[in-house]
Amino acid sequence: ETGVTQSPTHLIKTRGQQVTLRCSSQSGHNTVSWYQQALGQGPQFIFQYYREEENGRGNFPPRFSGLQFPNYSSELNVNALELDDSALYLCASSLKTGTPRSEQYFGPGTRLTVT
Amino acid sequence: AQKITQTQPGMFVQEKEAVTLDCTYDTSDPSYGLFWYKQPSSGEMIFLIYQGSYDQQNATEGRYSLNFQKARKSANLVISASQLGDSAMYFCAMRETTGNQFYFGTGTSLTVIP
Numbered sequence: 001e002t003g004v005t006q007s008p009t010h011l012i013k014t015r016g017q018q019v020t021l022r023c024s025s026q027s028g029h030n031t032v033s034w035y036q037q038a039l040g041q042g043p044q045f046i047f048q049y050y051r052e053e054e055n056g057r058g059n060f061p062p063r064f065s066g067l068q069f070p071n072y073s074s075e076l077n078v079n080a081l082e083l084d085d086s087a088l089y090l091c092a093s094s095l096k097t098g099t100p101r102s103e104q105y106f107g108p109g110t111r112l113t114v115t
Numbered sequence: 116a117q118k119i120t121q122t123q124p125g126m127f128v129q130e131k132e133a134v135t136l137d138c139t140y141d142t143s144d145p146s147y148g149l150f151w152y153k154q155p156s157s158g159e160m161i162f163l164i165y166q167g168s169y170d171q172q173n174a175t176e177g178r179y180s181l182n183f184q185k186a187r188k189s190a191n192l193v194i195s196a197s198q199l200g201d202s203a204m205y206f207c208a209m210r211e212t213t214g215n216q217f218y219f220g221t222g223t224s225l226t227v228i229p
Contacts, residue, residue: 042206042219056215106160
């Protein structure tokens with residue numbers, strides 16, 4: 001059983017640029033969630049994808065967008081990067097069960113630095 | 116109001132001793148789940164333990180146990196027989212049935228002293 005993988009590991013971008021982060025979910029999982037974790041903070045929910053459709057969104061502007069593919073892998077796209085977008089971006093996959101017990105498995109994260 | 120509150124930014128514990136990490140939560144949903152995650156310096160979030168709102172017994176997973184007090188809306192993590200490898204950030208999280216997102220606290224940094 002393969003775990004959750006994310007790429008790239010680290011990324012440096014300039015303010016105003018666009019970035020795409022990638023996530024491969026754990027085998028058998030149909031749901032992917034993305035989180036932003038600023039330094040010294042807890043993860044903040046960006047959005048969740050279930051069966052290729054957005055299935056919940058946190059308090060993030062529209063320049064944060066995503067995709068989920070038929071194999072349940074996912075992308076997070078951020079347009080018009082701002083300095084405050086510098087953070088660790090975590091992807092988590094789970095199997096949607098309709099109960100709160102849906103355990104999430106996290107990837108190692110992508111550390112984005114915006115200069 | 117914060118959904119998850121962790122009031123201990125940092126904690127120290129002697130190796131082989133037990134330590135309790137505090138977590139309180141806020142929800143009006145009768146059905147919810149509470150989770151604890153460990154985050155080493157490498158950044159990956161590691162699932163430790165789960166407690167459902169309707170579970171009658173406190174959850175236990177090896178050296179981890181959850182002191183669930185529903186009326187007080189608290190879900191404290193107890194780590195017994197601390198090991199040096201337990202040094203990490205610990206996050207409490209909640210998922211409500213009505214929503215799809217996890218709410219995380221700000222975390223507690225645990226340092227195990229030899």
